[in-house]
Amino acid sequence: QPQQPQQVDPLPAGTAEAKTAAAAQQQPQQPQQVDPPPVRVVMVALKRIFPPPVVASLLGVIIALIHPVRGLLIDIDVRDDDAPLTFLFDGLRKIGSAAVPINMFILGASLANGIDRSTISLRTMLSVTFGKMVIMPLVGILCTIVLKAAKAVDGPGDSFYLVAMLVSATPTANNIIVMAELAGENKEGLAACISFQYLLAPVLLTLWLALFVSF
Numbered sequence: 001q002p003q004q005p006q007q008v009d010p011l012p013a014g015t016a017e018a019k020t021a022a023a024a025q026q027q028p029q030q031p032q033q034v035d036p037p038p039v040r041v042v043m044v045a046l047k048r049i050f051p052p053p054v055v056a057s058l059l060g061v062i063i064a065l066i067h068p069v070r071g072l073l074i075d076i077d078v079r080d081d082d083a084p085l086t087f088l089f090d091g092l093r094k095i096g097s098a099a100v101p102i103n104m105f106i107l108g109a110s111l112a113n114g115i116d117r118s119t120i121s122l123r124t125m126l127s128v129t130f131g132k133m134v135i136m137p138l139v140g141i142l143c144t145i146v147l148k149a150a151k152a153v154d155g156p157g158d159s160f161y162l163v164a165m166l167v168s169a170t171p172t173a174n175n176i177i178v179m180a181e182l183a184g185e186n187k188e189g190l191a192a193c194i195s196f197q198y199l200l201a202p203v204l205l206t207l208w209l210a211l212f213v214s215f
Contacts, residue, residue, distance in 0.1 A: 053175055080085055103174035120189030128193045133204045140168025141215070163210055169208040171197035 063069050073089040075082055144161045147153060172194050180187040
């Protein structure tokens, strides 16, 4: 004869054990999180590392290094603008000339309603500004002194080293906002950091320029 299943006495109502069991039965089961495949993780990482502006810059460097391909866009020998694809290069250059005004429009649109303190804290904004406008120029001066002492670059005069130091003291480029927007990051907080750098640039950039000229 088959064995009859043993009957379990129900827990008395009102006890702690009964309340715990009832709460466990009422809670919906959470779906198990499935890790994305490694290929998808790699594709997402590459998309964040290589946004469209970075890809365009890399393609420009590659084309500039390959002289036959570069000769299709620019007349390398005579410079009389008779390359086969000069019209294409002129069109791309006109489009590229609009990048700076468009980036300024994006920066202004991000700050149209003022700086939102909920997007970034004042401490973070000051830290980013200090790192870009104070620490980076010091690093630029150190690198320039080392290169000049080692004579790593032959030919250019003092103006070359002045430009190298001056670039390290400028605020963050506006096109970084476009990259942040394409990557889905906090563009409002980044715009706040850049605007704060521009507010301090007239004072800090003047001081750094006076120091750079003394070298």
